[in-house]
Amino acid sequence: MAALPRRIIKETQRLMQEPVPGISAIPDESNARYFHVIVTGPEDSPFEGGLFKLELFLPEDYPMSAPKVRFITKIYHPNIDRLGRICLDILKDKWSPALQIRTVLLSIQALLSAPNPDDPLANDVAELWKVNESEAIRNAKEWTRRYAMDT
């Protein structure tokens, strides 16, 4: 395994030194490209108060390709499927090397605040979100309470 690129080192250092409020990303002990991430549910969102665990992996050609991010904590969100995969453009085709771990995680946090049922990944959730938003939000709150708060 080749040594860690300087950029990853720098980013990690900065993440540790100047953590983003509401986000913590800690590199794995055995693999510096693997991060244990915890994102707090944004205020004024159905996910408020929840602590969502994610895993983030920086691929070999990072920053030229996007990091792989996945929710570990179950979450009721139209853009996040049951496996925790996230539908986010910057993680796909809109990735830019100028983005960083911190920006990605901020984007994810923002995604929690502003679900986008028009570009769904979990179709049933998106459907409910579109048809009956209040119920969907209630579900989301329920899930958050159930899965993201008991720890």
Add this chain to the structure above:
Amino acid sequence: MEQFEQLLTCAICLDRYRNPKLLPCQHSFCMEPCLEGLVDYVRRQVKCPECRAEHRIPYQGVQGFPTNVTLQRFLELHIEITGELPDPNSGQVMERCNVCSEKAYCSMCYHCDKKVCEDCKGAHMEILRREISRINNQIRRGIHRLQDSLSLIEKNTQSIQTNCLSVGEEVEEIYRRLSKALKDRTDYLRGEIDRYLGTELRSLTNLKDNLEQEVSNILSNCDLADKFMSENTDIWDDCELMDAKEIFLKTVDFIRNFEYENTDYSRKVRLVLAHDPNQLVLHVAGFGDLNIATPSHPFGQSSALLQPPGGGPGLMRSKSDHRLASQFRQNEERGYGERDQDETLHSGRKFGERHQRTGGESTRYDRYGRGSGNDYVDEYESETRPTRSRYSRFRRHNAPENDSDTEQSSRVRFQEQKAERERVLDTEDVARGPLSGITRLADSPRVMKKLQENESGKKKEKEAPPSLPVQPKIVPKRPPPPATRQVSEEDEISKIKKQNKGATTSNSETDRVTERPTPDDRHNTQRKTTTPEAASDGEESEESVSSLQQTQRKTASSKTASTGRRPSDLGHKKAGRSPSTESTASSESSTASSTIRSTGAPFTTEEVKQKFLSRGGSASNESDTRSRLSSVSSNKESTPHKPFQSRFLNKTPSTPPPPSKEEDEETETTSEEETESEEESDEPVSKVESKEMAKSDIGPLLARSAHARESSGDGSRRTSREEPPSMTKARYGSQKEESPSNRYTRNKAVYKANEEEPQRYSYTSRFLNKSKSSAAIPPEEDDHSRYSSLGDDENKYPSGRSRYMALKDRRQRLARSRSSQQFGDEEDADEPMSPTSVNPSAYLASRGYGSTTSSSNDLARSRSSHALKSRDNSPDRSTATEKDGAALSSWARYLKNKYGNRTGGKDKDSNAASSTTSGSSSTSRRLSLGLPLRSSTDLASSDDDSKNMQGSPTTPTAATAAAGIAVAGTFPRSQYLQKCQQLFQIGSRGSETGCFTWPRGVAVGPDNSIVVADSSNHRVQVFDSNGRFLKEFGQYGNGEGEFDCLAGVAVNRIGQFIIADRYNHRIQVFDPSGRFLRSFGSQGSADGRFNYPWGITTDALGFIYVCDKENHRVQVFQSDGTFVGKFGSMGSKEGQLEHPHYISVSNTNRVVVSDSNNHRIQIFDVNGKVITQFGTEGSDEGQFKFPRGVAVDDQGYICVADSGNNRIQIFHPDGTFLRAFGCWGTGKGEFKGLEGVAMTPNGHILVCDRENHRIQVF
């Protein structure tokens, strides 16, 4: 400021911009690797990471984007303001790391000689450090050897001091005794003279007084008579007159009768000396010589100096896997590196040197220059300093990143100056080990500086905090010294950069320029302080430096060699001096010998000299006694001959010298026929010589037989040369008593007949010499047990011989006889001159009053030869002669001599018996004569060698061998010297026919077929001599005809296959068609049981020799499996074995065993007595690491598969190194795990290349 920083940071790499490129969207990114990584090569466009704008890439690629000059200015400004260090990588171009393939700023890694990134380099440096510490541990473990040597040296110093003291006392004592005796005698003689004088004087005065009185009395009487008788007076009456008359008559009578006994009193005193005064003076003048005992190491005298006696192999290469690793690496690189790069790798780099690869023609040229010079230097070095490599090994241990061995150090001379300077740790002002040339690191200014910096390193870090984080080279895990080195270097660079700030427009060229002078400057200053002469610039300094180093090295390495040589010089001087004291110079001796020859019996210059000294006298007798004296007093080895010689003295007078009749001898047995043919062949040659001797009193017989012996070519001592017939008689006598064999009784009859028929005498004597020699020798030896054993041998031989005779046709014999004549001719050429070297020293020794006890004669000779040899140019000869001459213990020499002489099947054995100087001495003799050596007289010498080492005359094939040599002449040596090119190879991995899985044993069948023990396929495969598959037999199992990892294979004379079935712990025998005949043995350690039998072989008589590996012994069986004997036990002493692997028997019944874990080859006789051994652990010439396969060809040359070194070594029959070839690898002529070897009658060498699963034929 924070934001300012951020503005100067590339969004992609988050680092300070490096060569920022401005995209059309006005965003800037580093060119490499950031922008490069963004390129979409398919669409030839780049997408701005910031604004996602897509831009077409210019034709030249991303560097076609304009550089953001403003940003660059800002960067510079920022650097100026903050004082931070500039990016060390600026101006460099990123490349792919050759190890991890990451794109990075790569630099040369001197560990793997590739351009690698920092991380890989760090890892490699870590490896190096680990290696160094490991090697350091080895050194620590091995240093005791040097310390042992040190204590040994101290002990030796003491012992030499005490020795010299005691010898000095001895000399003093003798001096006292001699002077006391001289004084006593002188006093006594003086007293006697005085007494004599006194008595004589007394009697003389007495006489004088009496006489005077008489005279006066008579005169008065006369006067009285005159006065009174004439006057006629009658004073006197008649009575008185009568009385007077009576008185006067008496007086007359008295006067008449008186006669003075003149002679009585004029006796002269003469000093009569018991000895000739001149001789006496000479005796006293040379009343003693200092005899320096010859060291008894058969090998590498100089290297042996370093070896503590009990100390094991110590620091050997085998223990450093590093060695293997580097070898592997070397091979690998050779595989896909360019040749010239390889060259630089091995040649150019020295300890710590880091040279810039500027590329281009100039370095290339240098490389070539260096490369071409190398061979020369190597050659030179190997010639002059055979022990070199030993030290270079140490050196290499010190500098493990060097892949090359000796080359590395030898190439210094051809280094360009720059490289010379960059040799950081090894400057010329460093203290060096005088023996090894190892520099003392602590003395190296660079190292000192490093250490100093290391101590103040923390301070420094504080001093330059901004710089450090930027330094990519500083890896935290790195131990201090290299890290600080980096720092220091970069500090300097930075300083210089600051100085040249104006010029540092991040231009690559300027960087290079600034970087380069730094080390130079440093070194220059160092030099100035230390060696002013070296400080001068230009070629001169280069030369001086290199020459300095060269000389240092030379002295370092040659010192040991010279210590080895020094005694030889001494000896040489001694030898040289001795003749000078005599009236005969050594150069005259050839003429001298010829004069002797004309006198008849004596052939030695000694005798001539003695004759000179004794001034005549009955020449032959006296000189005989003297020569006997000399031989007795001078030489331990020759003492055994005393009885013979004394007998000779008795008998010589009675030996009539008529010429021999050949016709009579036709009636002899076949063996006699042999001799006869030789005799005939010798005849014409000898006649030429015998003409000279025709007049001699002892006669042509002696001359001729002596000559015949001469022509047999053995460098026998002249002292014993004189009396062949008598000697045989003597020997014969002893034989008669001790050996009851039929053969000898028959000989006895012959002998009796000879006594009756003196004409035949000469012939028979020679015959007797020959046929009996082997048996005749033993009685001379100290241990008589040997004798009986050899007698047994003798008994065995006749049958073998008859078989041989049946096998061989007459033509061969003809050839042989012709060849033996050739022998004679060749030997004649140098024989006459040989006495020179032998005799002066011998004579000198003979004059020594017994104080020079043992082998001073030998010593002098061998030493002188040694000295001469050291002048000699051919390296292989030097090693050989070293062994021949100086290093051979007298015992070993004796053995060698004995065997050597038994071999030829000629009357040279008489030499062996009569004189203990061996065939080797003939070499040394030649050497000491200053004759052109082997290199030039190759024919004669190789001949010599092979002759010496031939098998006993009684072995069936010996005669053939002799014939073979004579016919082929230089055949084996030159042929083996040319070996290294693979002729062909058989097989690859697999279990099909013609494929192998770990072939182990190989053997050659009587029809030259190649028999391979395909070990892990549990079968035997047979190929014809061209490698075409013929047949296979056997399969896995433990039943009849089944194998379990068979190892050794042998084929006996009748084509039966004898297989060491290793894991079944048994031997199986198959008939020539591969059908099972029988098996014997089972697991165990009792007689006839085995523990992993490995190598196997069979001799001419069908005896089976098995290397019983885990029982550490060799067992011998009859061909039907009956246990005959065993020898060897676990251990490393002489005659002991540790994991003997392979075995081979020469046609002279020398049993060659690869004593694998003792890293040596031992040669036994058929009864398990060690004849000789050679080899130590190591990878130099003649050293082994776990030797495995051994093979002996029919001329006695020994081929050894040196498995640990992955090479084949070939040795002369006497165990001196001849040639080595092969290395680790899979290519042609490369080996991986050697196993058995075999030699075909036509000189091919078959090698089992185990891990390559093939047989290679050379």
